[in-house]
Amino acid sequence: MTIVLYDLPSKAKGNAWSPAAWKVRYVLNFKGIPYKTEWVEYPDIENLWKKLGIAHTSLKADGRPHYTVPAIYDPSTGVYLSESLQIAEYLEKTYPDTPIFPHNTLGLQWPFNDVFTSNLSSLWNFITPAICWKLNPTSEVYFRATREESFGQTMENLFPKGDAAVAEWAKLREALGKVDVLYSKTSGPYLMGDTLSWADIVVAGYLTMIKVIFGEDSQEWRNISTWHDGRWKKCIDNLKKYETVV
Amino acid sequence: MTIVLYDLPSKAKGNAWSPAAWKVRYVLNFKGIPYKTEWVEYPDIENLWKKLGIAHTSLKADGRPHYTVPAIYDPSTGVYLSESLQIAEYLEKTYPDTPIFPHNTLGLQWPFNDVFTSNLSSLWNFITPAICWKLNPTSEVYFRATREESFGQTMENLFPKGDAAVAEWAKLREALGKVDVLYSKTSGPYLMGDTLSWADIVVAGYLTMIKVIFGEDSQEWRNISTWHDGRWKKCIDNLKKYETVV
Incomplete structure (x- = not known):
């Protein structure tokens, strides 16, 4: 089934x-x-x-x-x-x-989800307009109307530019640095060492959004790929065999 | 040694x-x-x-x-x-x-620490004055001066009373309810089921502070003991054999 x-x-x-x-x-x-x-x-x-x-x-x-x-x-x-x-x-x-919650870790994996997404707060001003521009027309109209109402400005205005963009990217990099420290605590490729778990899937889910929405050849993705010794590209690559869309 | x-x-x-x-x-x-x-x-x-x-x-x-x-x-x-x-x-x-970080869970246990303490924000207005009143004179003078400066009011004024106290305790109960949900995800006594780990030690550390500072016979501790089917008393009792002070 x-x-x-x-x-x-x-x-x-x-x-x-x-x-x-x-x-x-x-x-x-x-x-x-x-x-x-x-x-x-x-x-x-x-x-x-x-x-x-x-x-x-x-x-x-x-x-x-x-x-x-x-x-x-x-x-x-x-x-x-x-x-x-x-x-x-x-x-x-x-x-x-x-x-995906090995060794009874659901009660630990859930808070990780919250902590990880709270570290992404600088991302939304970039990714929300970028998502809008990549939606099909029927979704784009809906998304633009609801998001422009909640952000109180147009998608085009929301997207950080110039010095503001540099500052926001720096904040995102610093916030992801805290997650990089967590990963650095084990020798394996995953947060739980050699064992893939929900935490890695959470991280890969958001990073895949960034890669797909900006595009693999974008300056944005190329930047993030180099941060923290390539941690974020590796996080996606580690889950490559599970990224098939059917 | x-x-x-x-x-x-x-x-x-x-x-x-x-x-x-x-x-x-x-x-x-x-x-x-x-x-x-x-x-x-x-x-x-x-x-x-x-x-x-x-x-x-x-x-x-x-x-x-x-x-x-x-x-x-x-x-x-x-x-x-x-x-x-x-x-x-x-x-x-x-x-x-x-x-204490079994199965390579350090990267998961660390965020739990942050999430748990962020759920205690309603506690500090109660516990800070209560700590002050329980310190030895030399520490009490130091603690009162530094905390009254950072809170901008006397310890006696800070301590919630009447309706404010009821509202703050209700907030603390609600916040601890989120942690109770995490515990309820496993059948064992610990957050990782039958395996004691750092997360349980974090929870027990803060609860022991509450029990010791207010006193085991206090109304405050009696209240918390009944919340969430006695979860918080159980969390301490589960670590009873590790609470010796030497």
Whole structure:
């Protein structure tokens, strides 16, 4: 039986870019679970989720439910589920072989997720406009309207330029440096040494977004690739065999 | 050879109260490393650290070095070291039996430390004055002066009362609820199931501070003991055999 992974399409090379969906895709590929991606444009998420009975993941500022990608449908259990960590927990329980939370580390992996994303705060002013420019027209209209409302400025204005850009990139580099220190604590390629786990998938999910959205040949990706002795490129390369998009 | 653990004394029952020093004490007891506590009052820390060659752990707001408890001296290696996580790393490398970072989890345990303490933000307005009131006179004068300057009010005013106290305790309970969720992810008594690790020592270090400073019979500790099905009392009780103060 083939799991359905609901993900957001784009015009970027390779199509898949959502970091949260990438986390789930890495888990599915790592566990060798057959799956098929179903691409959903932003304006279609809410109606489709309601039709399928997929729960919202949070509430918007105005109190309305927020329906988000990724989601999965597992025909072998009849389960529909959203939110990447919830999905990861479900997949670990249902398909426990090749664990992503080895040695009972779920309670440690979850805080790592929070700490890692909090280190990315300087990234959003760059990546949000860059995502907008890479979406298909129907998603682009929706994304631009909602993000320009929440940021209070146009995507083009939001994108840092000149000295501001240099300062923001430096902040991002410094923040990633803290994660590099964590990686440097083991001799293996993964955060848990020789054992791949959810933490590496979280890191690879966000880095893959950066690589896909800016493009592999972009100055942005070339910069990040050189930071911290090439740590971030290695983090993606270590998961190369699990990056197939089907 | 006996390690020296430098810790802060108090008038509280059991004497030891510093959460950071408790973390190190738990590690020493858990690993079965012989040690002896040397008690240092607040105003004596800086001069003693300088004399022993122990590094400062951070910089104060005015840029001067900040010397902190705990510190250790290991006569078998000649090492003097401060800062609880650095000490824990050193002890793990030097005395690797009964690991506190099992299965290469140091890179995961470290972020847990940050996430756990960030959940305690509501605690400090209660515990800072309560610590002050339990210190020996020479430390009390020093602690009161420095803390009243940084909080901008007297210890007596800082301590929440009435509705403010109820609201702050509710916030602390809610924040600890997030950590309770992490614990609930495994069936064992520890965050990593049946395996005790640094994360449990971090949690027990702060809870022991609360229990010692307010007192085991206090309303404060009785309240916390009942939260989340007794999770926090259990967290300390699970480490009972490692709480000997020598």
